[in-house]
Amino acid sequence: MITAGVDVGAKTVKIVVLRDREVVATAKDLSGFDQAKVASELLAQALEKANVTQGDLAGICSTGAGRKIVSEATHSVTEVSAGAKGSLFINPDVRTVIDVGAEEGRAIRCTEKGKVEDFAVNEKCAAGSGAFTESMARALEVDVAELGKLSLGSDASVPMNAQCAVFAESEVVSLLHAETPKQDISKAIHDAIASRITSMARRIGLNKEVLVIGGVALNVGFIRSLNEAIEMDVIVADDPEFVNALGAALIAAERAN
Amino acid sequence: MAKYKTEPLKCWAKAKELRDKYYQDYATAHERGGIRWTGGAWSFDAIPYGLGDDVYPITGEPYAASIAFNKEFSLKCMEATEAKGWARDLCSYMRNYWGSMYLNKYNFGGPYPKPTFAFQDHICCSHAKWYQVVAEHEDIPYFNIDVSVGPYHLIKDNPQKIKYIVDQMHESIEFLEKVTGREYNDDKLIEAVKTDMRSTSTWAKICELNKNVPAPLEEKSMYSFYVFGTLSKAKKEFADFYDELYDEVKDRVDRGIAAVANERCRLMSDTQPPWGFLKVFRYLEKYGAISVGSLYTFGLVGNWEVKKDGTWGARETYMEKGIEINTRDEALTALADWTLSRPEWQHFYDPGLKTEMMLRIAKEWKLTGVMLHLNRGCEGLSTGIMENRLGLVESGIPVMTFEGNMGDEREFDLGRTMTRIDSFMETLDLEPISAD
Numbered sequence A: 001m002i003t004a005g006v007d008v009g010a011k012t013v014k015i016v017v018l019r020d021r022e023v024v025a026t027a028k029d030l031s032g033f034d035q036a037k038v039a040s041e042l043l044a045q046a047l048e049k050a051n052v053t054q055g056d057l058a059g060i061c062s063t064g065a066g067r068k069i070v071s072e073a074t075h076s077v078t079e080v081s082a083g084a085k086g087s088l089f090i091n092p093d094v095r096t097v098i099d100v101g102a103e104e105g106r107a108i109r110c111t112e113k114g115k116v117e118d119f120a121v122n123e124k125c126a127a128g129s130g131a132f133t134e135s136m137a138r139a140l141e142v143d144v145a146e147l148g149k150l151s152l153g154s155d156a157s158v159p160m161n162a163q164c165a166v167f168a169e170s171e172v173v174s175l176l177h178a179e180t181p182k183q184d185i186s187k188a189i190h191d192a193i194a195s196r197i198t199s200m201a202r203r204i205g206l207n208k209e210v211l212v213i214g215g216v217a218l219n220v221g222f223i224r225s226l227n228e229a230i231e232m233d234v235i236v237a238d239d240p241e242f243v244n245a246l247g248a249a250l251i252a253a254e255r256a257n
Numbered sequence B: 001m002a003k004y005k006t007e008p009l010k011c012w013a014k015a016k017e018l019r020d021k022y023y024q025d026y027a028t029a030h031e032r033g034g035i036r037w038t039g040g041a042w043s044f045d046a047i048p049y050g051l052g053d054d055v056y057p058i059t060g061e062p063y064a065a066s067i068a069f070n071k072e073f074s075l076k077c078m079e080a081t082e083a084k085g086w087a088r089d090l091c092s093y094m095r096n097y098w099g100s101m102y103l104n105k106y107n108f109g110g111p112y113p114k115p116t117f118a119f120q121d122h123i124c125c126s127h128a129k130w131y132q133v134v135a136e137h138e139d140i141p142y143f144n145i146d147v148s149v150g151p152y153h154l155i156k157d158n159p160q161k162i163k164y165i166v167d168q169m170h171e172s173i174e175f176l177e178k179v180t181g182r183e184y185n186d187d188k189l190i191e192a193v194k195t196d197m198r199s200t201s202t203w204a205k206i207c208e209l210n211k212n213v214p215a216p217l218e219e220k221s222m223y224s225f226y227v228f229g230t231l232s233k234a235k236k237e238f239a240d241f242y243d244e245l246y247d248e249v250k251d252r253v254d255r256g257i258a259a260v261a262n263e264r265c266r267l268m269s270d271t272q273p274p275w276g277f278l279k280v281f282r283y284l285e286k287y288g289a290i291s292v293g294s295l296y297t298f299g300l301v302g303n304w305e306v307k308k309d310g311t312w313g314a315r316e317t318y319m320e321k322g323i324e325i326n327t328r329d330e331a332l333t334a335l336a337d338w339t340l341s342r343p344e345w346q347h348f349y350d351p352g353l354k355t356e357m358m359l360r361i362a363k364e365w366k367l368t369g370v371m372l373h374l375n376r377g378c379e380g381l382s383t384g385i386m387e388n389r390l391g392l393v394e395s396g397i398p399v400m401t402f403e404g405n406m407g408d409e410r411e412f413d414l415g416r417t418m419t420r421i422d423s424f425m426e427t428l429d430l431e432p433i434s435a436d
């Protein structure tokens, strides 16, 4: 059986095509202004890569903030269900999923049967999302990947008090003026976002194994800060930004059955 | 095919008429030589009724909620309040109300009708300051009663605590006589206290009917009715309306009439809803879900007690119990005792008490889950809400939270809240049964 998962996120669209629960193609692009068009074109690309047509698909499940605009979708689910499904497929021992995307941070607690038991979403504050690291990287005039690596070179604990991305930016500028080394500032930034995510995750209870998904999972600085903040080693998913699309494709397969 | 029969409520038109009349009566009271006063939905509103039959209150919370519903005006009110230097994180009802006063605009047309006096009590920190600012701005006299004597289980057998409040009530009557130049009528006070008991006990009986499956009322409609208890508990027309409403809802129960045709998931909410976005309650219906009420809708207005079988039921009034109220002191003591037992008054002292009451509702109203509004607009009712969440979750009740503000639409995101509901429904294994 062939199915596809389409994750229309705030910043990027991700597609996963599955054949008999094996990933046969993926695709990713910026969401842009016309998310519906981007999703359609990207789906066509992914299907071409997989060497199948839309008619061969048993189902297409969409997820993400723009899930309702995917006209090809036969189903749609929220990121909570898709993230849990994809995560447990990757590692059946996962009990807590931390999903940090461009605009939102989420924590999901799952049972061993893969059922979502509880979830929390940080929606009101950019300080728990990828948008925060991006704006901080701009303030430090480095790119996001470099920001993560920079912080690995620091063991300093520089407090960042501002909870809001706007105020945090001015705090970063003050730290720069105080000639605080960039690597220490970078660590402070990651500590701040990790602390936000941790307090949200603690609300639902942090049980091992903890899998981190979403684009921000690729940021090594954030992962180190997160390990310290939650006082356990998290697992970072391979291709973390595709896990929700994977979960959606799995759900499409279940529903087609 | 729908699971249950539904039909519109017959008393809608009457409810709207009564509410409109309340606001018009207040605005035009002076033209008729009457008295208008302002205060909170928690005020002992039976007391000013002793001044005569031409006394018209406007309570700040429901007035502010009506402003919040009028998004364009609400924004202007917020901006006017912020322009005076007040912080954006203060009570959003208070900010809407102040804005209307600063702009000198009444939400129901014309200028803001200046009250003769302000009459309030304070269980929440914002209560006293709210009307202090009004009194200073409008240059009117103000009386405030301190009710901070603890939760009811600690005061009901402690006459000193009740007396502390009753003494202030006596003083408040002297204040009312002085500022209005009227002679106070104890018979009218006694009547008003009895009316308060009748209306708040009947509202509890109406809420109790929602224990039935299917529920005869859903919470969005309940907001249109509970409001009378926040406008004036001691007003005869409102108590009579609750009697009528009870008969109609009871009849719906007897005939199996549902509020939501495909009810299959029963929820409760908590705290004031985001008034400009009540459509979230309609959105639940897509999943066959219904909010059957909340501690807020049940317990801000309704008076409850634990019955012999251990369940919650409407508190028996003094009249039902055959307790006589003959003097001013008896009336004030009865009013203090009655009011302080109301559920929403308890958890200001301890969120644990709220969790207990929520668990009771979850059990007795047969709930599937709970939707908690993390309401940034109300420090009073939001205090301890995450502790309540924990208590519910630990008891095995699924809970979703959503962030918002009852009176400041700038802090509410409709799309994201609906997504949150979608996620919650997915965790309850419920798929949509109708389109958006």
Ligand code: SF4
Pocket: B061, B091, B092, B093, B094, B124, B125, B126, B127, B377, B378, B379, B380, B381
């Ligand atoms: S903060 Fe809440 S309880 Fe306090 S006055 Fe405002 S609405 Fe009422």
